[in-house]
Amino acid sequence: MAKEKKGIRLEHVSKIYKDPKTKKDFYAVKDVSVEIEPGSFVTLLGPSGCGKTTTLRMIAGFESPDEGSIFLGGERIDELTPNKRDTAMVFQSYALLPHYNIFDNVAYGLKIRKVPKEEIRKKVIDILELVGLSGMETRMTNQLSGGQQQRVALARALVIEPGVLLFDEPLSNLDAKLRVSMRTEIRRIQQEAGITAIYVTHDQSEAMSISDQIIIMKSGVISQMGTPQDIYYHPVNEFVADFIGDxxxxxxxxxxxxxxxxxxxxxxxxxxxxxxxxxxxxxxxxxxxxxxxxxxxxxxxxxxxxxxxxxxxxxxxxxxxxxxxxxxxxxxxxxxxxxxxxxxxxxxxxxxxxxxxxxxxx
Amino acid sequence: MKRRQSAALDRKKLLKDPVLLITIIILIVALLLFVLYPLLILLVDSIWQEGHFTLGIFESVLHLGRFQTAFWNTVRAGVITGLLSTLLGLLFAYVDVYVRLRFRILERLFNVVSMLPVVSPPFVLSLSMICLFGRSGLVTRQILGIYDANVYGLVGIVVTQTLTFFPVCYLMLRGLLKNIDPSLEEAARDMGASRWKVFWTVTTPLLLPGLGNAFLVTFIESAADFANPMLIGGDYDTLATTIYLQITGAYDKQGASAMAVVLLSLTILMFIIQKYYLESKTAATLTGKASRERMRITDKSVTFPMTMLCGLVSIFVILMYAMVPMGALFKLWGRNYALTLDHFKYIFTYGGLAAFKDSALLSVIAAPITAILSMIIAYLVVKRKFKGRGFIEFVSILAMAVPGTVLGVGFIRGYSNGMFRTGFLQGIYGTSAILIIAFVVRSLPTGTRSGISALRQIDKSIEESAYDMGAGSGKVFMTVTLPLIKDSFFSGLVTAFVRSITAISAVILLVTPRWNMVTVQINSLAEKGNYGEACAYATVLIIIVYAAVMLMNLFIKYFGTSRVRRQK
Known part of the structure; x- marks a missing residue:
């Protein structure tokens, strides 16, 4: 479905923030270098404050790195604003536009891209079918359950066929049972669409069940990167061993x-x-x-x-x-x-x- | 550590967003030209004479007896009005939040009383004070038979200002009281404290920064107030009126500048204390939302005197406002109470229609400019980060502490000979443009504040998601931000219209014979003692303003965002 799967490369990326209390600069992300293959599902996993969301927001363009560069499909994207990057993000709070119905929410990105009206209609209907929301086009967002809102957010990101799909803890607002079924769903849709995905979470079981590769971060630094099995059976240190499973x-x-x-x-x-x-x-x-x-x-x-x-x-x-x-x-x-x-x-x-x-x- | 790269990248991203960049530049230039420059020129004017630095102007002004009296008069009126308004506001807020009201009508009275000062021109209360307690006042002469009653002076100012400003304190304190978690007070009661003890040891300490806040806000309003001291001050001159007289009477523009600098320093000092010291403290003590409904006080020994007091004040306030249309309908106040429409006929025969047309036209132009600008500023301040954001926020909120009189003098000094006496932009002086600009600058802070608080309620990621979907800054603002805060936008629109059409302090200094403003007419009629005509003008003005507010409420009811949310 996606026009072209794109890989992501981070080269020595760092982000420095000022601590609001001590007024001192500190590294939120430090010297992160990662190569993400096109079409793969990679999870950034770590405790809160480890820099995973900051990394994701740098890829999306909301934050600018202080050191290093980010490449998307071989093209350097440091200077591009978020709206010019070939990425689409699914937000933790879903961030649906509350004044639009489902159809208009999903169609938003296509309208911006000036896609002809008929084509928009077809694409939106198709994508809503993929995420299992057929027939709900005219509902307002506040008439949906958390899981349904999540699906709309996913459909909205998928429909513009981005090179990379970014997920910022998308399931953390759902209850435990729904979380489990939604993560399988996300994995299925990602595979069907054949799209590169970067996923941020602090839930290790979510990371293991969904990913091709897991990147474990701690204090802004990558602790380990590997397949779920790699990381579970061969953790490189006590932190990783303790964070992934017991x-x-x-x-x-x-x-x-x-x-x-x-x-x-x-x-x-x-x-x-x-x-x-x-x-x-x-x-x-x-x-x-x-x-x-x-x-x-x-x-x-x-x-x-x-x-x-x-x-x-x-x-x-x-x-x-x-x-x-x-x-x-x-x-x-x-x-x-x-x-x-x-x-x-x-x-x-x-x-x-x-x-x-x-x-x-x- | 080097943070330069992200700064450089942010800059490059900004350059690739021309809409955003141009908006920011226009805003900064406008704020520099029409807020900072006029204030700065006042300072320059009062320390720079014939190419030399001098403190002579300040020295002579400070030694001027008239100025010293005015200064202490302003402070005295400000302190008394501030204290009374805060106390009265606290009483109303406490009754509203803590006391079980026996009669629904009291709640409505409260609403009306808190609405009235918003929709009424600034000098309405002075007019009705004179009608009620003046030399030929309804109460003083007709009922009490006093023939030499004197409402003019400190008492008149304090009463009118208190009644005008206490509703603001009421609304501020009500918000704070509602945020106090009832379980705090219940815990104190549970440990054996009496209600009185709880009030002094729990409620009051929690509220203290808020009370200080209310006091300072009222003090600033009182010091900046021009209309009431002008009408009812008699020979009790405040800084605002003295500055006006210094320009229109003594033609001493440099002296007026120096006085304006003093008045401005006073209000800005209070503003800075209020904004940067007290507001943070209020936020620190009252962060939580009330966990559940408060048990209202039903004890009659508490509720009876309190509701009585509030009821009496409310009725008095409403009576005061009712005096204005009455004053317009009676043949000759104090002598002949026959009903007549003569005053209305008079004002519409002699230039009234033109005055209303001019006032309304300029306000209608100023209102959308103000509303759009304040929403854009709010958006930039809350949702974007860029160099100059702090400047934009600070200057547009700072304008709140600038008395209209000071702004008026600043515009005169800054533009009557062009910028820095070079003739640049001289063209706007004496035209409707400068009046519109004055309207916009005067209403911008309220609009911006309401926009900022509306936007803070909206999850940042909603706009980010639109941005992420490929929309540029302008598109995000038009398709996402504005629709989400249209209530705030529309109320900003109407507030700006109301504030503009009832404005007087800056306008009276800038108005030219070509433009005929209603408020200026009322002022000059009242000065001449033609209260009937003044009341007639004020009545029509109140009707216009009230209609605008009703329109706003209708719009919000039928098209507002809350309606969309309710469509479950």
């Missing part, structure tokens, strides 16, 4: 390794791990364990005390103490399994390949 961190030392597999010492106990090839023997390291990859057993290498045991339906939730470190465990399908009670002594176990080792300096 993670337990056990401090210890790599005793020995042969290739990727090796042995770590935790609280004096030895345990087999994989993925520690980058850590030299004898150096401090942190073992990253996802709660769902750990089990409790009656015998094993790492002893622990159960401090919380809670039935959640789909899983049993445990908190155990390994030395001074609290470890969360999610044990799915608890039915028929042995349930440990608070005060029980047990051992934690995991498959070596589900563990991930970080160099201690991190």
């Amino acid at each position: 993670a337990n961190f056990l401090k210890g030392k790599v005793v020995s390794h042969a290739g990727e597999t090796g042995t770590m010492e935790i609280n004096g106990n030895h345990v087999e791990v994989s993925g520690c090839g980058h850590v030299s023997e004898g150096s401090e390291a942190t073992l990253v364990l996802r709660p769902e990859s750990i089990h409790l057993e009656d015998a094993g290498n790492i002893p622990c005390d159960v401090v919380l045991s809670c039935f959640m339906g789909a899983y049993q939730n445990y908190h155990v103490m390994v030395g001074d470190t609290k470890v969360a465990i999610t044990d799915y399908n608890p039915r028929g399994k042995k349930i440990y009670q608070v005060g029980d002594k047990a051992f934690i176990s995991f498959k070596p390949e589900t563990a991930h080792v970080l160099q201690a300096s991190e």
Whole structure:
């Protein structure tokens, strides 16, 4: 549907703001370089204040970078005003024009582009069908639910066939259930339209379910970029590991390794791990364990005390103490399994390949 | 850290947006020419004589007995009016927000009383004061039999100004009181404080910056007021009237400039305290919205005296306004109370129609200019960022603190011989153009303020989305901004019309025989003691203004934005 998929390239982009309280300049975005392939769905993910929305607004043209340049489909766009850029944005608040009905909202961009009336009519009808709002052309925006408003905002952005579609936390105003169905919908429409999309969110499950690539940002800097699997299984540091999904961190030392597999010492106990090839023997390291990859057993290498045991339906939730470190465990399908009670002594176990080792300096 | 790149990019983006760029340049030039320059020239005039810097003019003016009296008169009237208006405004606001009103009619009375000063020409209350309490006043002579009553002077000024300005305080304080979360006071009551104690220890401290605000706003209005001191001041001269007399009587334009500088410094000082100190404090103490409906006071020992007091004041105010059409209908006030239309016939035989035509024509031209300009300024200030934004906001709001008399003198000094005496733009002096410009400058601050507050309600991303869809700045303003604030635009239009057609302070200095303004007519008739004719003029004026306001309400009711929202 889009005329031409366009890629985006950010070269050493920085944005400096003045802190309103301390009156000091600080980097809201610092030295961000990214290459986004045409047609891919890339998510900027991070806690609030990490610079993800600022980055998006720089791409849209609402903010100007203080360092670096932005390229859209090979063309440098730094000096273009937002209305001259081949981008379309879906806003967090939807930003529908309240004095227009749905048809006029969607047709707005086409009218600006002086598209003939008949063609506008056809395009608007088609796009409303794509987002599932056929027959609602004459409704006013305040007669729509949040999800419907979101679809109008999406239709309005899609109909002008932009090179890149920008999403600024579009689902954060919807309730939890709708959020889940809308994100699948957004992904479907993006694929059908075959359009490049950049998506900003602070919700990690949204990011994982929707993206080809995730860029994790913290304090204006990119922490990691990769596919959802990459980031979940091989986080580069504790921040990423903790931000994407839940993670337990056990401090210890790599005793020995042969290739990727090796042995770590935790609280004096030895345990087999994989993925520690980058850590030299004898150096401090942190073992990253996802709660769902750990089990409790009656015998094993790492002893622990159960401090919380809670039935959640789909899983049993445990908190155990390994030395001074609290470890969360999610044990799915608890039915028929042995349930440990608070005060029980047990051992934690995991498959070596589900563990991930970080160099201690991190 | 270097922030130059974003500044350079923003500049380049601005250059690629010619509509925006040209608008900004025109605005800045207009504000420089018609707000800053006339004020600046006053300062230059009063310290620059025959090519030399001198403090001589100031010195002689400051030593002038007339000036000293006028200065302290202005301050005294301002302080008393400010205090009384704030107190009366507080009483009305408190009753409106806290007290359960037994009779619906009281609410209507409140509405009428708060509307009246908006729709009435500035000197109406002075006229009716004279009709009621003057030498041949209805109350003083007819009822009390006093033959040498004297309303002229400080008392007359204070009463008329208080009744004119207290509704503004009422509206300001009502807004603040409504924002106080009732649970704060309930918490205090719950801990055992009496209602009186709660008022003093919770309500008042929260309201204190707001009270200061109301006082200063009234003080500025009082100091800037020209019409009431002129009509009812007698020999109690204030700065505004003294400046006028200095120009029209003593032909001392330099002295008038120096006095204008003093008056301007006084009002701007108050304005700066109010705007930059008190307003931020008000915002800091009263940010939250009331979480739920307040439990109204029903205790009779509280409600009875308060509602009585408010009711009496309201009735008195309405009576005052009713005096004007009465004055126009009686044959000879004080002697012969036979009903007659002679006064109306008189004014329409002797130039009245022309005066109304001129006043209305110039106001009709000035109103849309003001409304459009103030919406554009509001849009730029709230929604865009660019160099010079602070300047535009500051100057257009600052104009609020400039007394009309000062602006009038500034225009005379600034343009009677052209800019800086070079003859440049001399052409506008003595024409209708300068009157229209004066109207626009006088109404711009109110329009801009209402536009700014209307726009702040609108999510910034709505305009951004239109911009993002490819619309240029002009298109965004016309298709998105303006339709969303059309209520504010239309009320700005009518307010500008009303303010212009009832304006006198600047106009009386700038008017030429070619243009015949209603307000100037009323003033000169009242000065001559022809109250019947003056009242007849004022009555017609009130009718015109009232019609305009009704038209505005109708428009907002049937075409306003709130209507679109209600179409559920």
